[in-house]
Amino acid sequence: MATPTSARKVAVITGGGTGVGAAAALMLAGRGYDLLVNYSRSADEAQASAAACRAAGADALAVRGDVSQDADCRALAAAALARWGRIDLLVNNAGVSVFGPAAEWESLEAETFQRILAVNALGSFQMVRACVASLKAVQGCIVNVSSVAGALGVGSSLPYIASKGAINAMTLHLARALAPAVRVNAVCPGLITSRWFVQGVGQAGYEAGLKAYEAGVPLQRACTPEDVAEAIVWLAGASTVTGELVLLDGGMHLGGVQAPR
Incomplete structure (x- = not known):
């Protein structure tokens, strides 16, 4: 391993x-x-993200790779090690889904299901495998970005739900298998106010979905990307926490809003 x-x-x-x-x-x-x-298609955005990190005082690289491909996962780990000689934290955040008519489960094509599983679930596994030796060397940790979909069985599409359920199960297994050297946790957001959902359902669909979501959860608000990031950062530093699936859903899992008393 590099110095x-x-x-x-x-x-x-x-x-x-x-x-x-x-x-x-x-x-x-x-x-x-x-x-x-890492990015697969958003090159300009990834370069901007890396530049923002550098402006904040970090060294940062933007590296293209498709996490559904094992060779790309190993190349990402190798690029980090070549630059810095260590990997302390792996955040498995890459994810895809389908929306609208394309998400109707009765008519889903096998290729669509397989692609979503390949990126979301298999990709997370392959990234763990590529980074695990380096993580063990520094007593590092893994945070998987899952979804309330995997815990409650609701979401944009059935393969997305299945993929996030797989991530949750892998999180629990790997927390046991990699202890005590590596901690493994997951964050499970509900609706996130990011462009991903807007791109999936359009602006009008997003606004309607956000309104319905915030009316239906106890805290009456959705997650921002920064809300999820705060949980990731907390888990990265929580030295006695492993095997947790942290629900960031505004209380959605509680079953809805009760009338005030």
């Missing part, structure tokens, strides 16, 4: 160019981490 270039910790964040990934990268940059910001 670290500094005493700063190193985080690898998949899907780090936009939304939750970009927010987590910037927050970690301000807390002593250097960053490898």
Whole structure:
């Protein structure tokens, strides 16, 4: 393993160019981490994310890779090690889904189901496998970005729900399998106010969905990317926490809003 270039910790964040990934990268940059910001398509956004991290005092790289491909996952880990000689934190954030008519489960094509599982679930597994030796060497940790979909069985599409359920199960298994050397946790947001949902259902659909969501959960608000990033950063530093699936759903799992008394 290469010699670290500094005493700063190193985080690898998949899907780090936009939304939750970009927010987590910037927050970690301000807390002593250097960053490898992975992207598959959002090159300009990933470069901007890395530049923001550098402006916050971190060293940062934007590296393209499709996490559904094992060779790309190993290349991402290798790029971090070549630059810094260590990996302290892996944030498995890359994810895809389908929306609207394409998400109707009765007519879903196998290729669509397989692609979502390949990125969301298999990709997370492959990134863990690529980084695990380095994580063990520094008593590091993994934070998987899952979803309330995997806990409650609701979400944009059935393969998305299935993929997040798989991530939750893997989180629990790996927390046991990698202890005590590596901690493994997951964050499970509900609706997130990011462009990902807007791109999926359109502006009007997003606004209607957000209104309905906030009216139906006890805290009456959705997550921002920064809300999710705060939970990721907390888990990264919570040295006695492993095997947790942290629901960031405004209380959605409680079953709705009760009339005030």
